Amino acid sequence: MxxxxxxxxxxxxxxxxxxxxxxxxxxxxxxxxxxxxxxxxxxxxxxxxxxxxxxxxxxxxxxxxxxxxxxxxxxxRAALLMQSSMAIYGIQAMAALLRLLPERDPHRKLCDTLEIIIGHLDEPEVAGELYIRFELALLNELGFGLDLEKCAASGTRSDLIYVSPKTGRAVCRTSGHPYAERLLALPEFLQPEMNEAADSDGLNAAFRLTGFFLNRHVYEPRGIEPDTARESFIQATLKALAPQAAGIV
Structure with a gap:
């Protein structure tokens, strides 16, 4: 063979x-x-x-x-990646996520996404958003994909600002308002037909969103703890974004 x-x-x-x-x-x-x-x-x-x-x-x-x-x-490119803590933690976090998949099962989309992210791990404003999309793709490959395209209650595709923690489906502002405290936030950069770049607040909300469903569907049922590299990557990314948000060059 x-x-x-x-x-x-x-x-x-x-x-x-x-x-x-x-x-x-x-x-x-x-x-x-x-x-x-x-x-x-x-x-x-x-x-x-x-x-x-x-x-x-x-x-x-x-x-x-x-x-x-x-x-x-x-x-x-390892020598270049090792110059950045964000890149080091990013590689470690994605490797830990890929280990949640069965060995030897082909996942071409995840492999392609991994390649793209590695090429941008020195750009915090891009790396954070790509990493979130990697986690969403992984959840989908594991059979727990989120439906963020239309409101679970009304079917509308506009003004989607929440996600149901029970179903993983998007909820619009009007339908979700009475239950806002029980719903997860859907950041603008993940909303359909939005071209907004991810900022610190949006990334924070997105990390909470994917983290919630990874814990619920993957880590807790398997009785395992999330790899610490994920939290380290989040902190390194947000720290790198902080000077940009303050207008410091």
Whole structure:
């Protein structure tokens, strides 16, 4: 059994004296593990850093075996990413989210989104919004997607400012007003037909929104805690945005 694919390194763990087990999010084969012989060598370590785009050759006797990777670099950007705490935490947080998916299940959309976000992790005004959309896409892939296109009560597609915590569906201002204290806020940048860029307040509301449904549908049922990298990424992003909001250049 063998295949060739491209993907992004999520992480590695030591295996024996000289080898590692690498975890890669591939385009066609999903999140996949493989043994890299000599992975701790001076030439391989820079290639196997989280965030790097790589070419992956996998081989095993049987499909269910761990198998061996031969990994070659396509784009080595880990050194650049390590210059920013926001980028470091962002990579770690997204890797933790991808581990919620079954191994080897293909999720091309998430892989493509991951690639886009990594290219913008040095831009807090863009990275935060893209990360939220990544979490929404992940919830959808897990079968818990939110319906933010029209009001659950009236069917209207305008003035959507709430989300029902019970159904994950959007609610318009008029229908939701009597129950506002029990509803989650839907930030403007996630509202249909809105072209508003995300600001600090909008990102705060969006992080609360996706965090609520991740806890409800994923973490609590599985009896696991959210990875701390998510909160660290949120704080680093909001901190980076703070000088911009104050008009400091």
């Amino acid at each position: 063998e295949w060739h694919d491209e993907g992004i390194v999520l992480g590695v763990r030591r295996h024996g004296e000289t080898s590692v087990i690498a975890e890669v999010m591939t385009e066609e084969h999903g999140r996949h593990m493989g043994l890299v012989r000599g992975g701790r060598s001076r030439t391989q370590r820079p290639v196997l850093q989280a965030g790097n785009r790589v070419s992956v050759f996998w081989r095993a006797r049987l499909a269910e075996h761990l198998g061996e990777f031969r990994i070659e670099p396509i784009q080595q």
